[in-house]
Amino acid sequence: MSLGLRLRERREKFNKTQLEAAKHLGISNVQLSRYESDDRKPDPDMLSRFAEYYRTTTDYLLGRTNNALSDINDSPGTTEYPAFEQFINNPEHGVFFKDYLNAPEERKEEMRRFWEFIQEKEKGRKPGDRQEKK
Template sequence: MSLGYRLRDRREKFGKTQLEAAKHLGISNVQLSRYESDDRKPDPDMLSRFAEYYRTTTDYLIGRTNIAAADFRETAGSGEYPAFEEFINNPEHGVFFKDYLDAPEERKDEMRRFWEFIREKEKGRKPGDRQND
């Protein structure tokens, strides 16, 4: 599989359009299209941004491994906190929990409990509502 194929596959896995992904990555959809069609190769900084956004590793994107390490639904032990896993698997939320994948199990439990706390506090709150109102 080529780099372009892997980029497109990861984008589609997260249900993002080229326009949505490009906007988040700070590039044009034409540039993203060229990366995905292998007409253009990303520089190291752009490759890192792709890996972070698509919740995987640069090694996976360039073909050094076939394991997309950030696939929560394919990881042993997942499923105990499906809402948390869905939340963290969203590239727009991943920045907050970006070290989750490499964290020891004790830290992962702590992060899941923190997320549950936040979710409980936000229950019933509507967009535009102020906190603690």
């Protein structure tokens, strides 16, 4: 399997569109499309960013191994907290959680719990409603 096919396979595994993945990676969706179609090869830095974002290894992406390590590297944020991942990738919200993607797993869990707390407090609240004091 080629590098481009592996990139596409990993992106689809996480249910990301090219536009979503490209935005997170800081590239255009056209550039990502070129990588996925093997029209372009990423430089080492970009390859590392792909591996980190797709929670795999550069060896897997380069075809040196067929073990994507998906079971080990899939974080709960991707499988159990898709709404949280979508929330933090929104530029308006992401500033608050800017360190999430590079944080150690215990810090990520703490940030997800905080987000769940906020979501619970806001449940049923409409725009313009005052926050309850308890």
